[in-house]
Amino acid sequence: xxxxxxxxxxxxxxxxxxxxxxxxxxxxxxxxxxxxxxxxxxxxxxxxxxxxxxxxxxxxxxxxxxxxxxxxxxxxxxxxxxxxxxxxxxxxxxxxxxxxxxxxxxxxxxxxxxxxxxxxxxxxxxxxxxxxxxxxxxxxxxxxxxxxxxxxxxxxxxxxxxxxxxxxxxxxxxxxxxxxxxxxxxxxxxxxxxxxxxxxxxxxxxxxxxxx
Amino acid sequence: xxxxxxxxxxxxxxxxxxxxxxxxxxxxxxxxxxxxxxxxxxxxxxxxxxxxxxxxxxxxxxxxxxxxxxxxxxxxxxxxxxxxxxxxxxxxxxxxxxxxxxxxxxxxxxxxxxxxxxxxxxxxxxxxxxxxxxxxxxxxxxxxxxxxxxxxxxxxxxxxxxxxxxxxxxxxxxxxxxxxxxxxxxxxxxxxxxxxxxxxxxxxxxxxxxxx
DNA sequence: TAGATTGTTAATCGATTAACAATC
DNA sequence: TAGATTGTTAATCGATTAACAATC
Numbered sequence: 351x352x353x354x355x356x357x358x359x360x361x362x363x364x365x366x367x368x369x370x371x372x373x374x375x376x377x378x379x380x381x382x383x384x385x386x387x388x389x390x391x392x393x394x395x396x397x398x399x400x401x402x403x404x405x406x407x408x409x410x411x412x413x414x415x416x417x418x419x420x421x422x423x424x425x426x427x428x429x430x431x432x433x434x435x436x437x438x439x440x441x442x443x444x445x446x447x448x449x450x451x452x453x454x455x456x457x458x459x460x461x462x463x464x465x466x467x468x469x470x471x472x473x474x475x476x477x478x479x480x481x482x483x484x485x486x487x488x489x490x491x492x493x494x495x496x497x498x499x500x501x502x503x504x505x506x507x508x509x510x511x512x513x514x515x516x517x518x519x520x521x522x523x524x525x526x527x528x529x530x531x532x533x534x535x536x537x538x539x540x541x542x543x544x545x546x547x548x549x550x551x552x553x554x555x556x557x558x559x560x561x562x
Numbered sequence: 563x564x565x566x567x568x569x570x571x572x573x574x575x576x577x578x579x580x581x582x583x584x585x586x587x588x589x590x591x592x593x594x595x596x597x598x599x600x601x602x603x604x605x606x607x608x609x610x611x612x613x614x615x616x617x618x619x620x621x622x623x624x625x626x627x628x629x630x631x632x633x634x635x636x637x638x639x640x641x642x643x644x645x646x647x648x649x650x651x652x653x654x655x656x657x658x659x660x661x662x663x664x665x666x667x668x669x670x671x672x673x674x675x676x677x678x679x680x681x682x683x684x685x686x687x688x689x690x691x692x693x694x695x696x697x698x699x700x701x702x703x704x705x706x707x708x709x710x711x712x713x714x715x716x717x718x719x720x721x722x723x724x725x726x727x728x729x730x731x732x733x734x735x736x737x738x739x740x741x742x743x744x745x746x747x748x749x750x751x752x753x754x755x756x757x758x759x760x761x762x763x764x765x766x767x768x769x770x771x772x773x774x
Numbered sequence: 775t776a777g778a779t780t781g782t783t784a785a786t787c788g789a790t791t792a793a794c795a796a797t798c
Numbered sequence: 799t800a801g802a803t804t805g806t807t808a809a810t811c812g813a814t815t816a817a818c819a820a821t822c
Contacts, residue, residue, distance in 0.1 A: 358771070359812080359813075361812090361813065361814090362813090363764060363767055363768070364760070364764055366763070366764075366767060367757070367759065367760035367763040367764060368760065370763065371742065371759075371760075385778080385779060385780085386779075386780075387779080394744075396814075396815065396816095397779095397815095398814075398815050398816065398817090399813090399814060399815075401779090401780065401781065401782085402781090402782085402813090402814080402815090404781095405780090405781060405782075409780080409781065411779075411780050411781080412779080412780070412821090412822060413778075413779050413780040413781080413820070413821045413822045414777070414778045414779050414780075414821070414822045415778080415779070415780085415822065416778085416779065416780080417780090429767065430763045430766050430767050430770075431766040431767060431769060431770035432763065432766060434770070436766065436769075444661075445657075445660060445661035445664045445665070446661045446665070448657060448661070449656075449657035449658045449660070449661040452657045453657065453658070453758075455742075455759065456758075456759065456762060459759065459762070459763075461762060461766075499769065500765065500769070523769055523772075524765050524768070524769045526761070526762060526765055530583065530667075532606075538772070540765060540768040540769050540772055542761055542762070542764055542765035542768065544756070544758065544761050545579070546665075546668075546756065547579065547583075547667065547668065547671065548576070548579035548580065548583075549738070549754055549756050550668060550671070550673060550738060550754070551578070551579040551582065551642045551644065551671075552575060552576055552578075552579060552754055553712065553736050553738055553752060553754035554642050554643040554644060554648065554673075555575055555578060555641065555642050555643060556575070556736065556752040556754065557643060557648075557711065557712070557735055557736045557752050558642075558643035558646070559570070560735075560750070560752055571788080571789075573788090573789065573790090574789090597802080597803060597804085598803075598804075599803080608790075608791065608792095609791095609803095610790075610791050610792065610793090611789090611790060611791075613803090613804065613805065613806085614789090614790080614791090614805090614806085616805095617804090617805060617806075621804080621805065623803075623804050623805080624797090624798060624803080624804070625796070625797045625798045625802075625803050625804040625805080626797070626798040626801070626802045626803050626804075627798065627802080627803070627804085628802085628803065628804080629804090
């Protein structure tokens, strides 16, 4: 069904979660079919772009009819890998790490936090929900023994690269990085950054250059 | 000095914080000058792109010499509006809201949290650091009386639009939105989204389509 | 069948990269 | 001055939009 995914551009990939979210909304409103033109109105992409995007992955529509919302939602979920579950760990048990570990919506989507890690001995042994905070020195072993897929780095910048190195030693598959640095990792490790200050500074730029 | 900012593309704008961050690193390493070619090596953009980007805002370099790191860092800081301070409020005093309010790095960059707001009466009156949690019903008044620039929405999705409406009534200038929806706002209001699940789903896609 | 709407090719637009004259 | 490197124009590349034949 799916064409060679190596050719899918990041621009397309980053739109997929938005399709997924809006299709869920439509489902919740009991809308069972939608044309690219109607979808364009709610999601804000052009109808042409919507058809182009979807056709990277297969012909999900039907001429004269449009798309079946339920089926398309499922397909995009599969494309995003949301039909699988992932084991995650959170490194850095400060405010942000705790917030992420507590955010049950991720778990509902299949991203299950198995443990947290911190270097602060005062935090080790504590639990956030059911999730225990372990000593950072045990992280490589934990990843291997529990087959962890994703490491979520919530440490300050200066620790982040050495944490990433440990995760990689433990054979992590992907890293969700909240630390304000660009990690150096081998090609086979996937990194997705959430650079909060870059986002805030962008807002600052737009405020300053908006009207005046 | 600055050319018409209306023409600056979002692609360029989103690279500016990264220049700012890397120039800070260089400064900290006591590097006083750098060519676009050297900067290209550390930051990962092409030298050509670096020169193009910077020349959107002015000729900061010098032929045969390169760029003065200190001066360029300052210039980009100004372009980003980081020479000013901003008053912020956080709406939604859950884990994420508290984490954001607690994150002192933003304050160091000039984004000063003045208050938090929540609809839960049990939270109203509590303090995070020095920041008091107020009743959400008082938010419009607070914005006007304290001249708040930025509202940071950390509520669940379903409340986010009505919170945004209140912020706009209070004459907020910009919104940093962590709720998983796309807000509807008037043209003059700047919105910057941090859609965490979109980021996580992107990571999921990349994991699934990586090797295999 | 006639109307609607897709899938897909072609045209356009915008962003990135290359090249080089200007100049420090 | 000679060498280095910018600022900027031109060329290329990629992404978006438009158009339309295919077809449900």
